Amino acid sequence: xxxxxxxxxxxxxxxxxxxxxxxxxxxxxxxxxxxxxxxxxxxxxxxxxxxxxxxxxxxxxxxxxxxxxxxxxxxxxxxxxxxxxxxxxxxxxxxxxxxxxxxxxxxxxxxxxxxxxxxxxxxxxxxxxxxxxxxxxxxxxxxxxxxxxxxxxxxxxxxxxxxxxxxxxxxxxxxxxxxxxxxxxxxxxxxxxxxxxxxxxxxxxxxxxxxxxxxxxxxxxxxxxxxxxxxxxxxxxxxxxxxxxxxxxxxxxxxxxxxxxxxxxxxxxxxxxxxxxxxxxxxxxxxxxxxxxxxxxxxxxxxxxxxxxxxxxxxxxxxxxxxxxxxxxxxxxxxxxxxxxxxxxxxxxxxxxxxxxxxxxxxxxxxxxxxxxxxxxxxxxxxxxxxxxxxxxxxxxxxxxxxxxxxxxxxxxxxxxxxxxxxxxxxxxxxxxxxxxxxxxxxxxxxxxxxxxxxxxxxxxxxxxxxxxxxxxxxxxxxxxxx
Ligand SMILES: Cc1cc2nc3c(=O)[nH]c(=O)nc-3n(C[C@H](O)[C@H](O)[C@H](O)COP(=O)(O)OP(=O)(O)OC[C@H]3O[C@@H](n4cnc5c(N)ncnc54)[C@H](O)[C@@H]3O)c2cc1C
Numbered sequence: 001x002x003x004x005x006x007x008x009x010x011x012x013x014x015x016x017x018x019x020x021x022x023x024x025x026x027x028x029x030x031x032x033x034x035x036x037x038x039x040x041x042x043x044x045x046x047x048x049x050x051x052x053x054x055x056x057x058x059x060x061x062x063x064x065x066x067x068x069x070x071x072x073x074x075x076x077x078x079x080x081x082x083x084x085x086x087x088x089x090x091x092x093x094x095x096x097x098x099x100x101x102x103x104x105x106x107x108x109x110x111x112x113x114x115x116x117x118x119x120x121x122x123x124x125x126x127x128x129x130x131x132x133x134x135x136x137x138x139x140x141x142x143x144x145x146x147x148x149x150x151x152x153x154x155x156x157x158x159x160x161x162x163x164x165x166x167x168x169x170x171x172x173x174x175x176x177x178x179x180x181x182x183x184x185x186x187x188x189x190x191x192x193x194x195x196x197x198x199x200x201x202x203x204x205x206x207x208x209x210x211x212x213x214x215x216x217x218x219x220x221x222x223x224x225x226x227x228x229x230x231x232x233x234x235x236x237x238x239x240x241x242x243x244x245x246x247x248x249x250x251x252x253x254x255x256x257x258x259x260x261x262x263x264x265x266x267x268x269x270x271x272x273x274x275x276x277x278x279x280x281x282x283x284x285x286x287x288x289x290x291x292x293x294x295x296x297x298x299x300x301x302x303x304x305x306x307x308x309x310x311x312x313x314x315x316x317x318x319x320x321x322x323x324x325x326x327x328x329x330x331x332x333x334x335x336x337x338x339x340x341x342x343x344x345x346x347x348x349x350x351x352x353x354x355x356x357x358x359x360x361x362x363x364x365x366x367x368x369x370x371x372x373x374x375x376x377x378x379x380x381x382x383x384x385x386x387x388x389x390x391x392x393x394x395x396x397x398x399x400x401x402x403x404x405x406x407x408x409x410x411x412x413x414x415x416x417x418x419x420x421x422x423x424x425x426x427x428x429x430x431x432x433x434x435x436x437x438x439x440x441x442x443x444x445x446x447x448x449x450x451x452x453x454x455x456x457x458x459x460x461x462x463x464x465x466x467x468x469x470x471x472x473x474x475x476x477x478x479x480x481x482x483x
Contacts (some may be wrong), residue, residue: 003483004029004261005269006248006286010469011459013231013240014065014476019483020238021069028240029261031247036228037276038431038461039469042118045411047311047367048360050224050453054351054369054414057192057211057323058470059218062227065473069238077230078221079358085217086322088186089400099217115180115381122446123177123187126163127210133160134207139465139474142482152480165203170196173203185330187345192373195302195432195465197334205436211470217226219321223353223360223436225366227469230417251275251286251456258456260284274457279446280427282458290453296446300437301430302467303337306374306389311411312366316401319366323350325400337375342389346372348396365410370397376428377417385414432467433460448478457482 001024005012008030015212018056020026034040038052041267066073078283083351085098096112099105102124106117134157157164174187189196190208220226233344236242250262251273260269275282283292325348333343351369363369372389397405417429426433434445446463450456454464459475461467 001025001483002085002269003027003272004268005263005274005276006251006278006282006461007037008035008232008242008244009276009460009472010039010227010231011472011476012037012274013235013274014061014275014473015459016127016235016240016480017065017069017231017238018476018480020235020240022480024483025175026240027270028235028241028242029246029248029263029268030244031425032423033245034084034228034242035232035242036225036418038426039224039228040226040423040447041223042047042309042413044309044413045311046362047309047365047371047411048223048353048357049309049367049413050351050353051309051415053224053469054353055212055220055225056220056227058215058473060215060472061477062230064477065231065234069234071180071237073230074235077226079218080221082217082321084218084320084322085212086319086324087320088182089323089325091326091328091396091400094182096186097320098186102213105213107380108240109180109183113182115178115181115183119177119179119183121177123174124209124213125207126173126177127206127208128214129160130164130204130207131210131214133157133164134204139471141475142448142478143464144449145453153438165206168203170198170203170205173206173326174198185326188330189324191436192303194436195430196436199331199334200409200437202438203367204435217322219353219356221357223357238333247288248277250288251282251453252296252341252457253287253290254454256452257454258450272455272457274459274479276458276460277360278425278427278433278462279458280458280462281425287453288296288360293446293451295443299434299444301376301428302377302432302435304374304420304429304431305371305415306342306386306417307415308368308370308390308393309413309415310368310370310409311361311404311409312368313364313410314403314408315364315366316403318401319350319352319355321351321353325396326347330436333373339372340375340378340380341375342385344392345396346392347388348372348393350397357480373449374417376430377421378428382416382418386414425463433462436466448475449482
Protein backbone atom coordinates (compact mmCIF):
# COMPACT_ATOMS: atom_id res chain seq x y z
CA UNK A 1 0.00 0.00 0.00
CA UNK A 2 1.00 3.65 -0.43
CA UNK A 3 0.83 5.44 2.91
CA UNK A 4 1.18 9.16 3.59
CA UNK A 5 2.07 10.45 7.07
CA UNK A 6 1.67 14.09 8.13
CA UNK A 7 4.38 15.02 10.64
CA UNK A 8 7.77 13.55 11.53
CA UNK A 9 7.32 13.61 15.30
CA UNK A 10 8.43 10.46 17.15
CA UNK A 11 4.97 8.95 16.65
CA UNK A 12 4.89 9.62 12.91
CA UNK A 13 8.37 8.16 12.51
CA UNK A 14 7.52 5.11 14.65
CA UNK A 15 4.46 4.42 12.49
CA UNK A 16 6.54 4.96 9.34
CA UNK A 17 9.24 2.48 10.47
CA UNK A 18 6.69 -0.20 11.32
CA UNK A 19 4.70 0.19 8.11
CA UNK A 20 7.77 0.37 5.86
CA UNK A 21 9.13 -2.74 7.59
CA UNK A 22 5.97 -4.55 6.48
CA UNK A 23 6.72 -3.60 2.89
CA UNK A 24 4.43 -0.60 2.50
CA UNK A 25 5.61 2.45 0.60
CA UNK A 26 5.66 5.33 3.11
CA UNK A 27 6.07 9.08 2.59
CA UNK A 28 6.35 11.45 5.57
CA UNK A 29 5.53 15.15 5.09
CA UNK A 30 7.15 17.42 7.66
CA UNK A 31 6.49 21.16 7.87
CA UNK A 32 9.79 21.87 9.59
CA UNK A 33 13.28 21.72 8.08
CA UNK A 34 14.19 18.91 10.49
CA UNK A 35 12.36 15.83 11.78
CA UNK A 36 11.58 15.17 15.47
CA UNK A 37 8.91 17.74 16.32
CA UNK A 38 9.17 18.53 20.03
CA UNK A 39 12.28 16.35 20.21
CA UNK A 40 14.68 18.91 18.79
CA UNK A 41 17.79 20.70 20.03
CA UNK A 42 19.19 24.20 20.48
CA UNK A 43 22.86 25.08 20.03
CA UNK A 44 24.07 28.48 21.19
CA UNK A 45 27.23 30.06 22.62
CA UNK A 46 29.12 26.76 22.76
CA UNK A 47 26.26 25.01 24.60
CA UNK A 48 23.86 22.34 23.33
CA UNK A 49 20.40 21.79 24.85
CA UNK A 50 17.67 19.28 24.18
CA UNK A 51 14.81 21.64 23.43
CA UNK A 52 11.87 19.50 24.55
CA UNK A 53 11.81 16.16 26.33
CA UNK A 54 14.62 15.48 28.78
CA UNK A 55 13.52 12.27 30.47
CA UNK A 56 13.86 9.02 28.56
CA UNK A 57 11.88 6.08 29.91
CA UNK A 58 10.72 2.79 28.38
CA UNK A 59 13.62 2.42 25.92
CA UNK A 60 12.20 -0.97 24.97
CA UNK A 61 9.78 0.81 22.64
CA UNK A 62 12.73 2.17 20.62
CA UNK A 63 14.47 -1.22 20.71
CA UNK A 64 11.28 -2.80 19.42
CA UNK A 65 11.39 -0.56 16.33
CA UNK A 66 14.87 -1.80 15.46
CA UNK A 67 13.72 -5.40 16.00
CA UNK A 68 10.69 -4.91 13.77
CA UNK A 69 12.92 -3.33 11.13
CA UNK A 70 15.52 -6.11 11.42
CA UNK A 71 18.31 -3.57 11.90
CA UNK A 72 21.09 -3.78 14.49
CA UNK A 73 20.53 -0.93 16.96
CA UNK A 74 24.01 -0.75 18.52
CA UNK A 75 25.77 1.24 15.76
CA UNK A 76 22.90 3.73 15.55
CA UNK A 77 21.52 4.24 19.05
CA UNK A 78 23.05 3.72 22.49
CA UNK A 79 21.80 4.71 25.91
CA UNK A 80 22.71 4.15 29.51
CA UNK A 81 20.79 3.73 32.73
CA UNK A 82 21.04 6.63 35.17
CA UNK A 83 22.02 5.58 38.71
CA UNK A 84 20.25 8.67 40.06
CA UNK A 85 16.67 9.06 38.87
CA UNK A 86 16.35 12.59 40.27
CA UNK A 87 17.74 14.87 42.96
CA UNK A 88 15.15 16.69 45.07
CA UNK A 89 15.64 19.97 46.94
CA UNK A 90 13.38 21.81 49.38
CA UNK A 91 13.47 25.34 50.77
CA UNK A 92 14.02 24.08 54.32
CA UNK A 93 17.38 22.63 53.31
CA UNK A 94 15.98 19.13 52.81
CA UNK A 95 17.63 17.14 50.02
CA UNK A 96 16.88 13.67 48.76
CA UNK A 97 18.38 11.52 46.06
CA UNK A 98 16.00 9.15 44.30
CA UNK A 99 18.33 6.27 43.49
CA UNK A 100 17.45 3.87 40.71
CA UNK A 101 18.43 1.07 43.07
CA UNK A 102 15.39 0.60 45.31
CA UNK A 103 17.37 -0.65 48.32
CA UNK A 104 19.53 2.47 48.19
CA UNK A 105 16.50 4.72 47.78
CA UNK A 106 14.86 3.03 50.78
CA UNK A 107 17.96 3.68 52.86
CA UNK A 108 17.98 7.30 51.70
CA UNK A 109 14.43 7.94 52.93
CA UNK A 110 15.16 6.15 56.21
CA UNK A 111 18.22 8.32 56.82
CA UNK A 112 16.94 11.66 55.53
CA UNK A 113 13.21 11.49 56.30
CA UNK A 114 13.12 8.89 59.08
CA UNK A 115 10.44 7.00 57.19
CA UNK A 116 10.61 3.18 57.07
CA UNK A 117 11.91 2.01 53.68
CA UNK A 118 8.95 -0.36 53.49
CA UNK A 119 6.72 2.66 52.80
CA UNK A 120 8.56 3.33 49.56
CA UNK A 121 8.52 -0.33 48.65
CA UNK A 122 4.76 -0.39 49.12
CA UNK A 123 4.25 2.64 46.84
CA UNK A 124 6.43 1.12 44.12
CA UNK A 125 4.64 -2.21 44.40
CA UNK A 126 1.27 -0.45 44.14
CA UNK A 127 2.43 1.35 40.99
CA UNK A 128 3.75 -1.87 39.46
CA UNK A 129 0.54 -3.74 40.22
CA UNK A 130 -1.53 -1.04 38.51
CA UNK A 131 0.77 -1.10 35.52
CA UNK A 132 0.46 -4.83 35.03
CA UNK A 133 -3.32 -4.76 35.57
CA UNK A 134 -4.09 -1.98 33.08
CA UNK A 135 -1.01 -1.09 31.02
CA UNK A 136 -1.81 -3.37 28.13
CA UNK A 137 -5.37 -2.10 27.82
CA UNK A 138 -4.80 1.62 28.29
CA UNK A 139 -1.44 1.95 26.57
CA UNK A 140 -1.09 -0.74 23.96
CA UNK A 141 -4.57 -1.09 22.52
CA UNK A 142 -7.22 1.11 21.02
CA UNK A 143 -9.93 1.89 23.59
CA UNK A 144 -12.31 2.45 20.72
CA UNK A 145 -12.50 -1.08 19.35
CA UNK A 146 -14.80 -3.80 20.58
CA UNK A 147 -12.10 -6.49 20.41
CA UNK A 148 -10.14 -4.60 23.12
CA UNK A 149 -13.09 -4.84 25.50
CA UNK A 150 -13.67 -8.53 24.76
CA UNK A 151 -10.02 -9.43 25.43
CA UNK A 152 -8.64 -11.46 28.32
CA UNK A 153 -6.68 -8.35 29.46
CA UNK A 154 -9.94 -6.57 30.31
CA UNK A 155 -11.21 -9.56 32.28
CA UNK A 156 -7.94 -9.55 34.26
CA UNK A 157 -8.20 -5.81 34.94
CA UNK A 158 -11.82 -6.06 36.09
CA UNK A 159 -10.76 -8.38 38.89
CA UNK A 160 -8.23 -5.74 40.00
CA UNK A 161 -10.70 -2.80 40.07
CA UNK A 162 -10.71 -2.51 43.90
CA UNK A 163 -6.96 -1.76 43.93
CA UNK A 164 -6.84 0.56 40.90
CA UNK A 165 -7.90 3.68 42.85
CA UNK A 166 -10.24 4.75 40.09
CA UNK A 167 -12.50 6.80 42.35
CA UNK A 168 -9.98 8.85 44.28
CA UNK A 169 -7.19 11.29 43.41
CA UNK A 170 -3.50 10.71 42.97
CA UNK A 171 -2.77 12.91 45.99
CA UNK A 172 -5.10 10.90 48.23
CA UNK A 173 -3.47 7.64 47.19
CA UNK A 174 -0.03 9.07 47.86
CA UNK A 175 -1.10 10.46 51.25
CA UNK A 176 -2.51 7.04 52.16
CA UNK A 177 0.63 5.13 51.25
CA UNK A 178 3.57 7.48 51.67
CA UNK A 179 2.82 9.20 54.98
CA UNK A 180 5.62 11.82 54.87
CA UNK A 181 4.69 15.16 53.22
CA UNK A 182 7.95 15.29 51.26
CA UNK A 183 7.42 11.80 49.84
CA UNK A 184 3.81 12.63 49.02
CA UNK A 185 4.97 15.72 47.14
CA UNK A 186 7.65 13.74 45.34
CA UNK A 187 5.17 11.13 44.16
CA UNK A 188 2.49 13.75 43.38
CA UNK A 189 4.95 15.21 40.92
CA UNK A 190 4.34 12.28 38.58
CA UNK A 191 1.03 13.89 37.57
CA UNK A 192 3.09 16.45 35.69
CA UNK A 193 4.45 13.68 33.47
CA UNK A 194 1.27 14.01 31.47
CA UNK A 195 0.54 17.62 32.32
CA UNK A 196 -2.04 16.98 35.05
CA UNK A 197 -2.83 18.20 38.54
CA UNK A 198 -2.19 15.57 41.26
CA UNK A 199 -5.00 16.97 43.40
CA UNK A 200 -7.49 16.22 40.62
CA UNK A 201 -5.93 13.46 38.52
CA UNK A 202 -7.32 9.98 39.17
CA UNK A 203 -5.52 7.66 41.57
CA UNK A 204 -4.80 5.28 38.71
CA UNK A 205 -2.11 7.71 37.56
CA UNK A 206 0.02 6.46 40.45
CA UNK A 207 0.94 3.93 37.76
CA UNK A 208 3.47 6.46 36.38
CA UNK A 209 6.32 5.96 38.90
CA UNK A 210 6.62 2.39 37.64
CA UNK A 211 7.80 3.79 34.29
CA UNK A 212 10.75 5.37 36.09
CA UNK A 213 11.56 3.01 38.94
CA UNK A 214 10.41 -0.27 37.36
CA UNK A 215 11.88 0.29 33.90
CA UNK A 216 14.48 2.93 34.76
CA UNK A 217 15.45 6.45 33.73
CA UNK A 218 17.89 6.45 30.82
CA UNK A 219 20.04 8.88 28.90
CA UNK A 220 20.72 8.41 25.20
CA UNK A 221 24.35 8.88 24.18
CA UNK A 222 24.49 12.35 22.61
CA UNK A 223 21.35 13.49 24.47
CA UNK A 224 17.65 13.17 23.70
CA UNK A 225 18.15 14.41 20.16
CA UNK A 226 19.76 11.02 19.44
CA UNK A 227 16.25 9.51 19.60
CA UNK A 228 15.17 11.74 16.71
CA UNK A 229 18.34 11.03 14.76
CA UNK A 230 18.03 7.26 15.31
CA UNK A 231 14.39 7.09 14.23
CA UNK A 232 15.08 9.22 11.17
CA UNK A 233 18.04 7.04 10.18
CA UNK A 234 16.12 3.82 10.77
CA UNK A 235 13.12 5.02 8.79
CA UNK A 236 15.37 6.14 5.93
CA UNK A 237 17.11 2.73 5.95
CA UNK A 238 13.69 1.10 5.54
CA UNK A 239 13.04 3.26 2.49
CA UNK A 240 10.71 5.84 4.06
CA UNK A 241 10.69 8.99 1.95
CA UNK A 242 10.86 12.21 4.00
CA UNK A 243 9.64 15.47 2.48
CA UNK A 244 10.96 18.13 4.85
CA UNK A 245 9.90 21.79 4.69
CA UNK A 246 6.62 20.47 3.29
CA UNK A 247 3.54 21.48 5.32
CA UNK A 248 0.40 19.62 4.33
CA UNK A 249 -2.53 21.97 3.69
CA UNK A 250 -5.38 19.50 3.39
CA UNK A 251 -6.30 15.85 3.71
CA UNK A 252 -8.10 14.91 0.52
CA UNK A 253 -11.39 13.14 1.16
CA UNK A 254 -13.64 11.54 -1.47
CA UNK A 255 -16.85 9.69 -0.63
CA UNK A 256 -15.90 9.70 3.06
CA UNK A 257 -12.55 8.10 2.34
CA UNK A 258 -9.09 9.70 2.77
CA UNK A 259 -7.40 9.47 -0.60
CA UNK A 260 -4.33 11.67 -0.14
CA UNK A 261 -2.98 15.05 0.93
CA UNK A 262 -2.59 18.41 -0.71
CA UNK A 263 0.56 20.51 -0.40
CA UNK A 264 -0.02 23.93 -1.89
CA UNK A 265 -1.74 23.17 -5.17
CA UNK A 266 -0.20 19.72 -5.53
CA UNK A 267 -2.13 16.56 -4.62
CA UNK A 268 -0.37 13.37 -3.46
CA UNK A 269 -2.53 10.25 -3.55
CA UNK A 270 -2.33 7.45 -0.96
CA UNK A 271 -4.25 4.34 0.10
CA UNK A 272 -4.03 5.38 3.75
CA UNK A 273 -3.31 8.72 5.48
CA UNK A 274 -1.98 9.09 9.03
CA UNK A 275 -1.93 12.42 10.83
CA UNK A 276 0.78 12.96 13.45
CA UNK A 277 -0.26 16.62 13.57
CA UNK A 278 -2.10 17.69 16.75
CA UNK A 279 -5.60 16.31 16.29
CA UNK A 280 -7.21 19.70 17.01
CA UNK A 281 -5.38 21.34 14.10
CA UNK A 282 -5.83 18.27 11.91
CA UNK A 283 -9.58 18.93 12.02
CA UNK A 284 -9.40 22.73 12.02
CA UNK A 285 -6.81 23.15 9.27
CA UNK A 286 -6.60 19.96 7.20
CA UNK A 287 -10.20 18.76 7.15
CA UNK A 288 -12.30 21.83 6.27
CA UNK A 289 -15.97 21.05 5.96
CA UNK A 290 -15.67 17.61 7.59
CA UNK A 291 -17.63 16.67 10.71
CA UNK A 292 -15.64 17.42 13.88
CA UNK A 293 -15.72 15.35 17.08
CA UNK A 294 -16.69 18.47 19.07
CA UNK A 295 -16.67 16.88 22.51
CA UNK A 296 -13.20 15.42 21.97
CA UNK A 297 -11.77 18.67 20.67
CA UNK A 298 -13.27 20.60 23.62
CA UNK A 299 -11.33 18.57 26.21
CA UNK A 300 -9.21 20.61 28.61
CA UNK A 301 -5.57 20.82 27.50
CA UNK A 302 -2.63 19.53 29.49
CA UNK A 303 -0.30 22.06 31.05
CA UNK A 304 2.53 23.63 29.11
CA UNK A 305 6.00 24.79 30.15
CA UNK A 306 8.24 27.81 30.39
CA UNK A 307 11.88 26.97 29.75
CA UNK A 308 15.07 28.96 30.17
CA UNK A 309 18.02 27.38 28.40
CA UNK A 310 20.91 28.77 30.39
CA UNK A 311 24.59 28.36 29.67
CA UNK A 312 26.04 28.46 33.18
CA UNK A 313 29.64 29.38 33.87
CA UNK A 314 30.33 27.17 36.85
CA UNK A 315 29.88 23.68 38.14
CA UNK A 316 27.39 22.37 40.69
CA UNK A 317 28.34 18.88 41.85
CA UNK A 318 25.10 18.55 43.84
CA UNK A 319 23.15 18.49 40.55
CA UNK A 320 22.66 15.38 38.46
CA UNK A 321 20.87 14.96 35.12
CA UNK A 322 17.40 15.53 36.65
CA UNK A 323 16.88 17.94 39.54
CA UNK A 324 13.76 19.33 41.18
CA UNK A 325 13.49 22.34 43.48
CA UNK A 326 10.07 22.03 45.05
CA UNK A 327 7.56 24.77 45.73
CA UNK A 328 6.66 25.18 49.40
CA UNK A 329 2.97 25.15 48.46
CA UNK A 330 2.42 22.56 45.76
CA UNK A 331 -1.38 22.67 45.90
CA UNK A 332 -1.48 26.43 45.34
CA UNK A 333 0.99 26.07 42.48
CA UNK A 334 -1.47 23.80 40.63
CA UNK A 335 -4.49 25.94 41.52
CA UNK A 336 -2.81 29.01 40.05
CA UNK A 337 -1.82 27.03 36.94
CA UNK A 338 -5.46 26.16 36.43
CA UNK A 339 -6.35 29.84 36.63
CA UNK A 340 -3.95 30.32 33.75
CA UNK A 341 -1.10 31.93 35.66
CA UNK A 342 2.22 31.06 37.30
CA UNK A 343 2.77 30.84 41.07
CA UNK A 344 5.38 33.12 42.66
CA UNK A 345 7.05 30.05 44.21
CA UNK A 346 7.12 27.60 41.29
CA UNK A 347 8.64 24.12 41.35
CA UNK A 348 11.79 24.37 39.25
CA UNK A 349 13.21 21.52 37.18
CA UNK A 350 16.81 21.61 35.98
CA UNK A 351 18.07 19.13 33.44
CA UNK A 352 21.73 19.12 32.60
CA UNK A 353 23.21 16.70 30.15
CA UNK A 354 26.74 18.11 30.32
CA UNK A 355 27.39 15.93 33.38
CA UNK A 356 27.29 12.85 31.10
CA UNK A 357 27.90 14.50 27.71
CA UNK A 358 30.77 16.95 28.35
CA UNK A 359 30.64 18.17 24.75
CA UNK A 360 27.29 19.83 25.59
CA UNK A 361 29.01 22.70 27.48
CA UNK A 362 32.39 24.42 27.48
CA UNK A 363 34.85 23.17 30.07
CA UNK A 364 33.92 24.17 33.62
CA UNK A 365 30.39 25.08 32.51
CA UNK A 366 26.97 23.41 32.54
CA UNK A 367 23.94 23.45 30.24
CA UNK A 368 20.91 24.15 32.42
CA UNK A 369 17.54 23.40 30.88
CA UNK A 370 15.49 25.20 33.54
CA UNK A 371 11.77 24.54 33.32
CA UNK A 372 8.65 25.33 35.30
CA UNK A 373 5.09 24.21 34.66
CA UNK A 374 3.10 26.86 32.84
CA UNK A 375 -0.56 27.05 31.86
CA UNK A 376 -1.50 26.43 28.25
CA UNK A 377 -1.62 29.56 26.12
CA UNK A 378 -4.82 31.49 26.65
CA UNK A 379 -3.59 34.82 25.42
CA UNK A 380 -1.95 35.73 28.74
CA UNK A 381 0.58 38.56 28.93
CA UNK A 382 3.49 36.17 28.51
CA UNK A 383 6.21 38.81 28.54
CA UNK A 384 5.07 39.88 31.99
CA UNK A 385 4.68 36.29 33.25
CA UNK A 386 8.13 35.35 31.93
CA UNK A 387 9.84 38.36 33.49
CA UNK A 388 8.29 37.63 36.90
CA UNK A 389 8.96 33.90 36.70
CA UNK A 390 12.61 34.52 35.81
CA UNK A 391 13.08 36.65 38.94
CA UNK A 392 11.33 34.07 41.15
CA UNK A 393 13.25 31.11 39.69
CA UNK A 394 16.61 32.80 40.10
CA UNK A 395 15.79 33.83 43.67
CA UNK A 396 14.73 30.27 44.53
CA UNK A 397 17.80 28.63 43.02
CA UNK A 398 20.07 31.19 44.65
CA UNK A 399 18.47 30.53 48.05
CA UNK A 400 18.64 26.75 47.80
CA UNK A 401 22.03 26.39 46.12
CA UNK A 402 23.61 29.18 48.18
CA UNK A 403 25.18 30.82 45.07
CA UNK A 404 24.01 33.86 43.15
CA UNK A 405 22.99 32.28 39.86
CA UNK A 406 22.21 35.25 37.62
CA UNK A 407 25.84 36.42 37.15
CA UNK A 408 26.72 32.90 36.00
CA UNK A 409 24.34 32.95 33.03
CA UNK A 410 26.44 33.24 29.88
CA UNK A 411 23.69 32.77 27.34
CA UNK A 412 19.93 32.46 27.45
CA UNK A 413 17.19 31.22 25.16
CA UNK A 414 13.54 31.17 26.27
CA UNK A 415 10.69 28.93 25.12
CA UNK A 416 7.12 29.59 26.27
CA UNK A 417 3.73 28.05 25.37
CA UNK A 418 3.34 30.36 22.38
CA UNK A 419 6.66 29.13 20.97
CA UNK A 420 5.76 25.49 21.61
CA UNK A 421 2.51 25.99 19.68
CA UNK A 422 4.24 27.80 16.82
CA UNK A 423 7.06 25.29 16.45
CA UNK A 424 5.06 22.07 16.39
CA UNK A 425 1.42 23.18 15.90
CA UNK A 426 0.49 21.87 19.36
CA UNK A 427 -2.86 23.36 20.26
CA UNK A 428 -2.33 26.14 22.87
CA UNK A 429 1.21 24.88 23.45
CA UNK A 430 0.04 21.93 25.58
CA UNK A 431 2.89 19.47 26.11
CA UNK A 432 0.80 16.32 26.32
CA UNK A 433 -2.39 16.92 24.33
CA UNK A 434 -5.42 16.81 26.63
CA UNK A 435 -5.15 16.81 30.42
CA UNK A 436 -5.75 13.67 32.45
CA UNK A 437 -7.42 15.47 35.35
CA UNK A 438 -10.73 13.78 34.66
CA UNK A 439 -11.31 10.09 35.50
CA UNK A 440 -12.75 9.64 32.02
CA UNK A 441 -9.94 11.50 30.21
CA UNK A 442 -8.47 8.32 28.70
CA UNK A 443 -11.81 7.59 27.05
CA UNK A 444 -12.28 11.13 25.70
CA UNK A 445 -8.92 11.25 23.96
CA UNK A 446 -9.31 10.99 20.20
CA UNK A 447 -9.18 7.46 18.78
CA UNK A 448 -6.33 6.32 16.54
CA UNK A 449 -8.69 6.22 13.58
CA UNK A 450 -11.48 8.35 12.16
CA UNK A 451 -14.99 7.05 12.69
CA UNK A 452 -16.31 9.12 9.76
CA UNK A 453 -13.54 9.00 7.19
CA UNK A 454 -12.20 5.58 6.29
CA UNK A 455 -8.50 5.20 5.63
CA UNK A 456 -7.65 8.07 8.02
CA UNK A 457 -5.60 7.37 11.15
CA UNK A 458 -4.08 9.44 13.97
CA UNK A 459 -0.94 9.04 16.03
CA UNK A 460 0.96 11.29 18.46
CA UNK A 461 0.69 12.84 21.87
CA UNK A 462 -2.71 14.47 21.26
CA UNK A 463 -4.52 11.17 20.64
CA UNK A 464 -4.76 7.81 22.39
CA UNK A 465 -2.87 6.67 24.47
CA UNK A 466 -1.55 10.19 25.23
CA UNK A 467 1.56 12.36 25.48
CA UNK A 468 5.16 11.63 26.32
CA UNK A 469 7.65 9.77 24.13
CA UNK A 470 6.73 6.20 25.20
CA UNK A 471 3.01 6.75 24.63
CA UNK A 472 3.56 8.60 21.36
CA UNK A 473 5.66 5.64 20.16
CA UNK A 474 2.86 3.29 21.20
CA UNK A 475 0.31 5.30 19.23
CA UNK A 476 2.43 4.55 16.14
CA UNK A 477 2.30 0.87 17.04
CA UNK A 478 -1.48 0.90 17.48
CA UNK A 479 -1.97 2.58 14.09
CA UNK A 480 0.37 0.10 12.42
CA UNK A 481 -1.63 -2.74 13.98
CA UNK A 482 -4.90 -1.28 12.63
CA UNK A 483 -3.61 -0.78 9.11
C1 LIG B 1 9.24 21.22 26.81
C2 LIG B 1 8.78 19.79 26.69
C3 LIG B 1 9.22 18.85 27.60
C4 LIG B 1 8.80 17.52 27.50
N1 LIG B 1 9.33 16.59 28.35
C5 LIG B 1 9.13 15.28 28.10
C6 LIG B 1 9.92 14.29 28.76
O1 LIG B 1 10.80 14.61 29.57
N2 LIG B 1 9.68 12.98 28.47
C7 LIG B 1 8.74 12.61 27.55
O2 LIG B 1 8.58 11.39 27.31
N3 LIG B 1 8.00 13.53 26.88
C8 LIG B 1 8.18 14.84 27.12
N4 LIG B 1 7.50 15.79 26.41
C9 LIG B 1 6.42 15.38 25.52
C10 LIG B 1 6.95 14.80 24.22
O3 LIG B 1 7.87 15.68 23.65
C11 LIG B 1 5.79 14.62 23.24
O4 LIG B 1 4.72 13.91 23.84
C12 LIG B 1 6.20 13.87 22.00
O5 LIG B 1 7.45 14.30 21.52
C13 LIG B 1 5.11 14.06 20.98
O6 LIG B 1 5.49 13.51 19.76
P1 LIG B 1 4.48 13.53 18.55
O7 LIG B 1 4.93 12.47 17.61
O8 LIG B 1 3.09 13.47 19.02
O9 LIG B 1 4.56 14.91 17.80
P2 LIG B 1 5.28 16.30 17.80
O10 LIG B 1 6.60 16.24 18.44
O11 LIG B 1 4.32 17.30 18.27
O12 LIG B 1 5.52 16.46 16.23
C14 LIG B 1 4.52 16.72 15.31
C15 LIG B 1 5.20 17.04 14.01
O13 LIG B 1 4.22 17.28 13.01
C16 LIG B 1 4.66 18.36 12.21
N5 LIG B 1 3.48 18.94 11.57
C17 LIG B 1 2.42 19.53 12.17
N6 LIG B 1 1.52 19.93 11.27
C18 LIG B 1 2.01 19.59 10.06
C19 LIG B 1 1.53 19.73 8.73
N7 LIG B 1 0.36 20.32 8.45
N8 LIG B 1 2.28 19.24 7.71
C20 LIG B 1 3.47 18.63 7.95
N9 LIG B 1 3.97 18.48 9.22
C21 LIG B 1 3.25 18.95 10.24
C22 LIG B 1 5.33 19.30 13.19
O14 LIG B 1 6.20 20.20 12.55
C23 LIG B 1 6.06 18.30 14.08
O15 LIG B 1 7.35 18.01 13.59
C24 LIG B 1 7.89 17.14 26.49
C25 LIG B 1 7.44 18.09 25.57
C26 LIG B 1 7.90 19.40 25.64
C27 LIG B 1 7.44 20.41 24.61
